[in-house]
Amino acid sequence: MSILQDANRKQISNRRKVDMTLHILFLIATSIGIIALMALLIQIMMDGLSRLNLELFTNYPSRMAAKAGMKSAIVGSIYMVLIMAPISFILGVGAAIYLEEYAKKSAFTRLIQLNISTLAGVPSIVYGILGLTIFVRGLALERSLLSGALTMTLLVLPIIIVSAQEAIRAVPKARRDASFALGATKWQTVSRSVLPSAISSILTGVILALSRAIGETAPLVMIGALTFVAFLPESIMDQFTVMPIQIFNWVSRPQLAFHELAAAGIIVLLALLIIMNISAVMLRNKYQKNV
Amino acid sequence: MSTATALKTLIDIRDLDLYYGTYHALKKVSMTIPEKAVTAFIGPSGCGKSTLLRTLNRMNDMIIGTRIEGKVEIAGTDIYSNEVDVETLRKKVGMVFQQPNPFPKSIYDNIAYGPRLHGTRSKSQLDEIVEQSLKQAVLWDEVKDYLKRSAFSLSGGQQQRLCIARALAVNPDILLMDEATSALDPISTLKIEELVQELKHRYTIVMVTHNMHQAARVSDQTVFFLNGEVVEFDNTETLFSNPSDKRTEDYITGRFG
Numbered sequence: 001m002s003i004l005q006d007a008n009r010k011q012i013s014n015r016r017k018v019d020m021t022l023h024i025l026f027l028i029a030t031s032i033g034i035i036a037l038m039a040l041l042i043q044i045m046m047d048g049l050s051r052l053n054l055e056l057f058t059n060y061p062s063r064m065a066a067k068a069g070m071k072s073a074i075v076g077s078i079y080m081v082l083i084m085a086p087i088s089f090i091l092g093v094g095a096a097i098y099l100e101e102y103a104k105k106s107a108f109t110r111l112i113q114l115n116i117s118t119l120a121g122v123p124s125i126v127y128g129i130l131g132l133t134i135f136v137r138g139l140a141l142e143r144s145l146l147s148g149a150l151t152m153t154l155l156v157l158p159i160i161i162v163s164a165q166e167a168i169r170a171v172p173k174a175r176r177d178a179s180f181a182l183g184a185t186k187w188q189t190v191s192r193s194v195l196p197s198a199i200s201s202i203l204t205g206v207i208l209a210l211s212r213a214i215g216e217t218a219p220l221v222m223i224g225a226l227t228f229v230a231f232l233p234e235s236i237m238d239q240f241t242v243m244p245i246q247i248f249n250w251v252s253r254p255q256l257a258f259h260e261l262a263a264a265g266i267i268v269l270l271a272l273l274i275i276m277n278i279s280a281v282m283l284r285n286k287y288q289k290n291v
Numbered sequence: 292m293s294t295a296t297a298l299k300t301l302i303d304i305r306d307l308d309l310y311y312g313t314y315h316a317l318k319k320v321s322m323t324i325p326e327k328a329v330t331a332f333i334g335p336s337g338c339g340k341s342t343l344l345r346t347l348n349r350m351n352d353m354i355i356g357t358r359i360e361g362k363v364e365i366a367g368t369d370i371y372s373n374e375v376d377v378e379t380l381r382k383k384v385g386m387v388f389q390q391p392n393p394f395p396k397s398i399y400d401n402i403a404y405g406p407r408l409h410g411t412r413s414k415s416q417l418d419e420i421v422e423q424s425l426k427q428a429v430l431w432d433e434v435k436d437y438l439k440r441s442a443f444s445l446s447g448g449q450q451q452r453l454c455i456a457r458a459l460a461v462n463p464d465i466l467l468m469d470e471a472t473s474a475l476d477p478i479s480t481l482k483i484e485e486l487v488q489e490l491k492h493r494y495t496i497v498m499v500t501h502n503m504h505q506a507a508r509v510s511d512q513t514v515f516f517l518n519g520e521v522v523e524f525d526n527t528e529t530l531f532s533n534p535s536d537k538r539t540e541d542y543i544t545g546r547f548g
Contacts, residue, residue: 104355105355172392174388174390174392175392175394175395177350177388177392178388178392178393178394178454178457179394179404179408180350180353180381181348181350181381181385181386181388181458182381182382182385182404182405182408182457182458182461183377183378183379183380183381183382183405183408183409183461184378184408185378188408192404192407192408193394196395196396197395
């Protein structure tokens with residue numbers, strides 16, 4: 001008998017059957033998610049595309065569906081992100097640098113670390129309560145754009161810290177050694193060697209965290225962002241609304257026309273999220289080329 | 292023999308003990324390292340040779356739980372005293388690592404990294420330093436037209452010479468090489484060995500190697516370590532041809548390690 005002829009072909013055929021069965025099972029598992037998402041998208045497109053016109057972007061909310069738009073909500077969301085982005089970047093990356101580079105590895109820092117990881121999973125409504133207590137009442141910032149942005153900053157901070165820490169930790173030790181061996185101080189090493197290597201992953205994490213904030217509703221409902229705002233905020237102390245709140249408001253009305261408006265609003269929100277995610281990928285690629 | 296006596300001592304290590312936590316990594320190490328010569332540390336893995344090298348520019352400071360007793364003097368100054376800033380020490384005592392570790396920057400920026408740390412801003416001065424350093428590392432002719440290219444575009448051996456040039460750019464007196472050729476091919480290794488022969492006219496070189504033949508080829512003095520102790524320290528020629536300790540003889544004839 002040739003060395004390539006195995007008497008135990010039945011056993012091999014059984015192994016292949018297991019392989020094939022699992023292959024199909026995994027495919028089904030993947031498909032269920034994708035099919036559900038596609039169904040949702042198609043449903044929203046069918047409902048909303050007819051309402052997706054210029055008025056949606058230029059009109060303020062109205063009791064009459066024909067006249068209603070989400071200008072104040074779109075502008076509110078954009079303003080909120082513009083305020084959040086620098087604050088959450090500085091605080092989040094600063095905390096990550098401290099924890100990774102400066103903090104001594106003690107029981108205390110491990111406790112802080114555990115807390116931050118836990119905070120990343122706390123329900124967003126809890127941040128709403130915190131924001132209401134601290135910013136709206138405590139600091140008397142009222143139901144302003146600033147209160148909303150600060151509350152959302154708290155919400156995304158743990159996510160940014162954890163992702164920035166991972167990015168910093170991924171920088172090889174050899175690059176730090178090279179810098180220290182040339183006589184660099186800690187900050188020189190962090191700013192000239194570690195951060196340039198980590199910045200693309202850090203920015204990706206920040207953008208993804210911000211895109212989560214854009215889709216959040218609960219904390220802002222809690223601190224009292226309004227559902228009906230017929231003006232644009234002119235200062236950070238003005239009242240405001242954001243896209244998900246406007247969508248929620250439209251969905252909760254009985255008339256079909258408002259449901260279509262809500263679907264159109266969701267399309268706009270999704271488009272914004274996709275743009276942010278694409279820009280995160282592009283940023284990453286741009287910096288990786290420089291490496 | 293005459294060379295050894297003619298050389299001035301630059302580094303003086305006396306009764307140095309080093310502990311990582313409870314682990315006693317260096318035991319009562321004493322030796323003098325002469326100026327403008329190549330001193331090689333040899334010995335089996337874990338014998339403490341890299342540890343001693345890293346005490347010379349205080350890179351061990353960054354390992355938590357490291358404790359030191361005894362004295363390390365460079366040019367008459369105790370490098371662990373309060374009068375010495377570790378930044379200045381590391382500027383004067385450069386280091387090249389086992390794996391080439393260029394920064395993900397251009398060739399130019401890699402060399403300019405050190406001078407910039409220490410405050411050199413002028414473009415013409417930096418240009419000059421970059422050119423001089425690359426020439427000293429015998430890399431200039433290969434890269435002079437590609438200074439803006441990423442350092443990662445270089446081969447492993449070129450990267451290691453870039454790292455040597457980068458260390459030279461801050462104008463050190465001493466160059467520490469921690470198994471700097473162990474990740475390289477034989478031809479690149481030979482180039483670096485030739486380079487070391489050139490550099491020793493201007494710099495004091497201390498190299499760790501687990502390649503005994505390299506120590507024999509390149510160094511003027513050799514120190515043999517075993518289990519954190521210095522077993523023997525002599526002129527390279529004497530140590531390899533006529534070792535005074537039985538353990539040294541066993542090691543260099545390949546009976547262990």
